[in-house]
Amino acid sequence: MQAIQKTASQSLLLIAVLTLSTLFEMRTVIAQDPAALEKPLQQEPAKGEPAKQEPANREQPPEQQEEVAMVGAQVFQLGNGEAIGVEVEAQAVEIFRDVTIVMDGVELGGDGAVQLATQVMLAPVAVDNALIRRVCKPNEDQLKQLSQFDAKWVAKEAKSVKANGNKNVVGGFLRVFAGGMPEQGNTNDRATKISALHRKEVAKILTAEQNAAFEKAVKERDEFRNRANAECVVAMLDERLFLSAEQRKQLTEKLMAWKDIANLEVHFYFQNQIYLPSLPSDISKVLNESQRAVFSNIQQVNFQGQMFGVDDAGILITN
Amino acid sequence: MLLILLTVASASVQAATCKTVCAQQQDWIQSWVFNGRTETVVRESLQNQADQKLKQMEEACGLTAEQNSKLKLAATGDVNRFFHEVAQLRKATKDLNQQDQNTVQEAWTLISPLSTRLQAGLFDEKSLFAKVMSSTLDEAQANEYKKMLREQIERRHHALVLAMVSTLEKHVPMVGDQREKLIELLDAQPVKDVKQQGLEAFVGYAKLDRVPVKELEKLFDKDQLTVLNSLRERYAQIVQMFR
Secondary structure (H helix, E strand, C coil): CHHHHHHHHHHHHHHHHHHHHHHHHHHHHHHHCCHHHHCCCCCCCCCCCCCCCCCCCCCCCHHHHHHHHHHHCCCCCCCCCCHHHHHHHHHHHHHHHHHHHHCCCCCCCHHHHHHHHHHHHHHHHHHHHHHHHHHHCCCHHHHHHHCCCCHHHHHHHHHHCCCCCCCCHHHHHHHHHHCCCCCCCCHHHHHHHHHHHHHHHHHHHCCHHHHHHHHHHHHHHHHHHHHHHHHHHHHHHHHHHCCCHHHHHHHHHHHHCCCCHHHCCHHHHHHCCCEECCCCHHHHHHCCHHHHHHHHCCEEECCCCCCCCCCCCCCCECC | CHHHHHHHHHHHHHHHHHHHHHHHHCCHHHHHHCCCCCHHHHHHHHHHHHHHHHHHHHHHHCCCHHHHHHHHHHHHHHHHHHHHHHHHHHHHHHCCCCCCHHHHHHHHHHHHHHHHHHHHCCCCCCCHHHHHHHHHCCHHHHHHHHHHHHHHHHHHHHHHHHHHHHHHCCCCCCCHHHHHHHHHHHHCCCCCCCHHHCCHHHHHHHHHHHCCHHHHHHHCCHHHHHHHHHHHHHCHHHHHHHC
């Protein structure tokens, strides 16, 4: 038993290192080119019109390069030279500093905290900003107003938003291994609230028609996520229960309406095929007797991480 | 990156299960092979899986009573053979010192292949069930059954494509038309079925890797492509396994 505990302790250390490196890696998508999420769409030149030349001053001013290199030398790869990228990266460092304060006692390493803040809180806002540019075609004045919802704005809101619970991904894994570790800040909950606030503020800038178009795009994206996750769960069930076409259809509909479907990290279950998520009980009504017998013997585990966070439900063995 | 996270999560689940069960019974087989379930429950579960598989075949290609009986016997043989190996492993690990870390690691080396087999399913292509099936079904039946399995795999892969696109949207904003066209492009890319290697979760990324860059350039703007290409680069090594 002691040997097992010792192995678990070593694993704990490894997990902490892996988790931080995972968080660090996840940052790179935006870090490599934050402008990809922040910039307006590049317009194709009209026929006969000469292609727009890139501005001559795309290179970062030397003083900005130096500043970013100083604040984020060990954290970021510099962006692609876009001034806005430099700004976002510099501001993300600020978020990291704020988050360590906001998250009450979470002592993450610098890289990990920047990862968490940037990816979990900044990315949804940045992605929605970019979605607005694509679906609403805002005018110059609106674009200027929309540009206020940047890393600095997220940092400010992160301080004022009150998050439910006190958990995060690192704490989740630590608790699983060591038990009784103090719970930590729920960054996902904070991110959800910041996202909602962003949408509310954006509605004040867009026209009613533009806002309707944005809301429609967000709704379609949410429904798509539900459909994607529902179809994955049905595929997992089909693998074990050999469902008929009618059963697959009924189960997909039921699962799309399930309140927890959006938060499932479905890849986990394809990676760990002995488990299924803890599904709603009315699923079994769609199954026949022999399918129910197989279904009842499958271990159901709640893994509701959202790539970056495992909330309080964390990991729960239900049978 | 995702692989690391999922592996970490998997390890956590295993450890949580092990922690509970080991504390009660210190039974390595139960905790590491059966994931905390009893032998009776696992046996019942495997038997149910076999029954379910036979029903599936019955529906796909219509089995005769004799074929059904032979396949049922083969499935029972696979289950019995598995538990025979479990019994041998139990004997081999019975007197190992659980206080010694090296011994624990040695035990894990012995136990993990059995755990992997159970997770992958007992009735794979190397099973007695598969051998009896290939010698029992006639050509038409075998084709029907293969067709049904292929359709099942296609559905799984399509679901994984949807899941990956949904994950992509956390990084790359897409309008509805782009999303639908990307799904069409991804569905059209053939990839190997790598379920046995535990790599199935990466099917979407493997398909993304196979989409010609020119096709993506028609669909996305420069900024979206930057993020997509970054993801393609990140999964480049893993998706080699799908070729």
